[in-house]
Amino acid sequence: MHRAPVVVGEESVLASLRRMARELGFSQIGVADIDLASAEPGLQAWLQQGFHGSMGYMARHGVRRARPAELVPGTVRVITARMDYLPRALTEGWQAVEFERLARPHTATVSLYARGRDYHKVLRARLQTLAERLAQQLGPFGHRVFTDSAPVLEVELATRSGIGWRGKHTLVLSREAGSMFFLGEIYTDLALPLTEPVDAHCGSCRACIDVCPTQAILGERRLDARRCISYLTIEHDGPIPVELRPLMGNRIYGCDDCQLVCPWNKYAQRASLPDFDTREAFDAPTLLALWAWSEADFLQYTEGSAIRRIGHERWRRNLAVALGNAWRETGNAAFAQALVAARDGSSALVREHIDWAVAQASLAHYPPG
Structure with missing residues (x-):
């Protein structure tokens, strides 16, 4: 102009x-x-x-x-x-x-x-x-x-x-x-x-x-x-x-x-x-339902959504933190199992958050000694 x-x-x-x-x-x-x-x-x-x-x-x-x-x-x-x-x-x-x-x-x-x-x-x-x-x-x-x-x-x-x-x-x-x-x-x-x-x-x-x-x-x-x-x-x-x-x-x-x-x-x-x-x-x-999404699922369900712009990796990072918090609060082993099962196929960023989540929940429910 x-x-x-x-x-x-x-x-x-x-x-x-x-x-x-x-x-x-x-x-x-x-x-x-x-x-x-x-x-x-x-x-x-x-x-x-x-x-x-x-x-x-x-x-x-x-x-x-x-x-x-x-x-x-x-x-x-x-x-x-x-x-x-x-x-x-x-x-x-x-x-x-x-x-x-x-x-x-x-x-x-x-x-x-x-x-x-x-x-x-x-x-x-x-x-x-x-x-x-x-x-x-x-x-x-x-x-x-x-x-x-x-x-x-x-x-x-x-x-x-x-x-x-x-x-x-x-x-x-x-x-x-x-x-x-x-x-x-x-x-x-x-x-x-x-x-x-x-x-x-x-x-x-x-x-x-x-x-x-x-x-x-x-x-x-x-x-x-x-x-x-x-x-x-x-x-x-x-x-x-x-x-x-x-x-x-x-x-x-x-x-x-x-x-x-x-x-x-x-x-x-x-x-x-x-x-x-x-x-x-x-x-x-639920956290477990969203955690079960593949990247293709993520792209399908977030098509035309603002959520898509963060990408699948950040989505998984966020979910890993929430799953760790849920396990710490509830002691429900399903959260731990889902986290551990996904670790090897995850990116370094997501793995780091999975490891934190698992460690936090373990410390909360299974204290040493």
Whole structure:
């Protein structure tokens, strides 16, 4: 986008944009300015402390995340979008159901957002369609769409445009929708009217900080990704730190604890799209059933899912840790047998986690002397 920005000052355009967005399954639309200079010091401090862990791309992009016009030249506004993702069939009291799942060692827990179709695919396609429909109304304009796919300060843009406020767990919170939603952006050269930010409403509550299994939330809006189970099970591609493995429980892909305990998620909205309905394979899976998957099974059951991107090896690594935790807690020899039987055919990374799991369970149930 290199031409002069198109000034769009009519609020009716924003109303039309919101109407088209709702038709495409989006729940809320905002418009942010591109001056994010005030966010740069915090981003730099976070990176300097190494809180990004092995996500090297975070450091490589650096403050470019806070400079939208450097990422996409010509950008003067960012359209922000919220899409709710709770599965449509989810029952009332779903938070309690999820905590019960976490308390059953033999059951595998996959983050709610990943139980359906890959959100990257869903949002990106619908954001592009939204931009095309807007162009039909206003004429051609420069734009690029993003969904967790580029150096974009998604939360910063969402909060500045009124989608919600940054909660103490660093996620965006909304009084109408809690935090169970995806974010997407359209970088554009349209000078659309800005939408106003909203006040924060966390007050003195620190439920998310206290519930974190690994204490990854160091303080208000301060997260050490290196301790976050979502990071460890999804982003991190090496061995999981030994001291954190027992704290992961049966969480094999992501972690929802800080959202499950948040009072605002009593207002979380069900998805309007069937894409986020829970797939049968992830409805109530057991660790042993998932451990029995071959790589071909993994690719089949995760086709079109966000889970596939971690690959079969990391999937097995995560399962090995959960199986070790389950054996330690229950003493059920079936977990040990499954781990040992798979050892010789596993990669070095998975073998190391199998060995840890076997040793931990043996020490727990068969102490020396």
